[in-house]
Amino acid sequence: MPESTIPVLTIDGPSGSGKGTISRAVAARLGWHYLDSGALYRAVGVAAGWADLDLDDAGALVRCAFDTVVGFRDDAAGEPRVLVNGHDATDELRTETAGAAASAIAAIPEVRSALKERQRAFRQAPGLVADGRDMGTVIFPDAGWKVFLTASAEERAERRYKQLKDKGVSVTLDGLLREILARDARDASRAVAPLRPAEDAVRIDTTGQGIEAVVERVLALVPGHGA
Numbered sequence: 001m002p003e004s005t006i007p008v009l010t011i012d013g014p015s016g017s018g019k020g021t022i023s024r025a026v027a028a029r030l031g032w033h034y035l036d037s038g039a040l041y042r043a044v045g046v047a048a049g050w051a052d053l054d055l056d057d058a059g060a061l062v063r064c065a066f067d068t069v070v071g072f073r074d075d076a077a078g079e080p081r082v083l084v085n086g087h088d089a090t091d092e093l094r095t096e097t098a099g100a101a102a103s104a105i106a107a108i109p110e111v112r113s114a115l116k117e118r119q120r121a122f123r124q125a126p127g128l129v130a131d132g133r134d135m136g137t138v139i140f141p142d143a144g145w146k147v148f149l150t151a152s153a154e155e156r157a158e159r160r161y162k163q164l165k166d167k168g169v170s171v172t173l174d175g176l177l178r179e180i181l182a183r184d185a186r187d188a189s190r191a192v193a194p195l196r197p198a199e200d201a202v203r204i205d206t207t208g209q210g211i212e213a214v215v216e217r218v219l220a221l222v223p224g225h226g227a
């Protein structure tokens with residue numbers, strides 16, 4: 001099947017809007033592949049940290065983006081794991097520190113270019129669900145279905161708070177809200193591929209909506225897959 005005819009559904013949105021959760025569930029229901037593009041940016045940020053690189057050294061970060069090897073696999077319990085340069089970095093990748101580092105390096109245009117083809121290579125039959133910030137605008141502008149997920153910043157902070165508490169991570173709700181607002185501002189204001197809905201994206205505000213309801217709303221967009 002020529003790559004351009006393989007169906008793609010993109011789900012973009014700010015941090016904590018539920019992109020990863022919804023995309024994974026929708027991909028499973030469709031039997032399609034899943035791309036967590038944020039994990040690629042987080043992996044470069046984490047690899048840069050391991051190599052003690054300066055987050056202001058754009059040249060070194062671009063080299064790091066080209067050199068960092070990222071692998072995705074499910075463990076025996078079916079939980080997704082991410083390998084960075086052969087090491088299981090799943091837990092480190094999910095920290096707020098890694099998210100902030102990813103957001104900072106993602107503002108460097110050459111880092112974005114370095115990751116572009118790697119993301120497009122995930123377009124494999126029978127289809128792909130891709131989540132991130134620029135999936136519908138830059139990486140897969142020809143996607144058949146585009147979603148832009150939102151939720152109030154307060155609800156997103158509460159979701160993250162609950163998620164981290166459940167993992168035994170000590171955080172405060174106020175601190176998380178500040179981090180979420182700072183990351184939204186940085187991701188939306190950068191010059192290249194800023195966080196914004198594609199013109200043809202369907203916007204879904206998930207504030208007060210459960211995960212299953214959102215999954216059904218997204219699936220309803222794909223002919224033959226609604227409830």
Ligand SMILES: Nc1ncnc2c1ncn2[C@@H]1O[C@H](COP(=O)(O)OP(=O)(O)OP(=O)(O)O)[C@@H](O)[C@H]1O
Binds near residue numbers: 013020038159162163
């Ligand atoms: N509609 C929803 N209602 C309640 N909780 C939700 C909903 N969607 C997602 N969540 C929960 O919110 C948390 C964050 O979701 P998720 O990691 O999918 O967000 P994200 O947009 O991918 O965030 P990030 O961009 O930071 O990776 C998870 O604990 C998830 O279970």
Ligand SMILES: Nc1ccn([C@H]2C[C@H](O)[C@@H](COP(=O)(O)O)O2)c(=O)n1
Binds near residue numbers: 107131
């Ligand atoms: N398509 C993407 C995906 C991610 N980023 C950057 C900006 C985010 O703050 C950071 C972490 O992403 P997350 O794992 O929270 O989805 O990575 C981006 O610029 N473009």
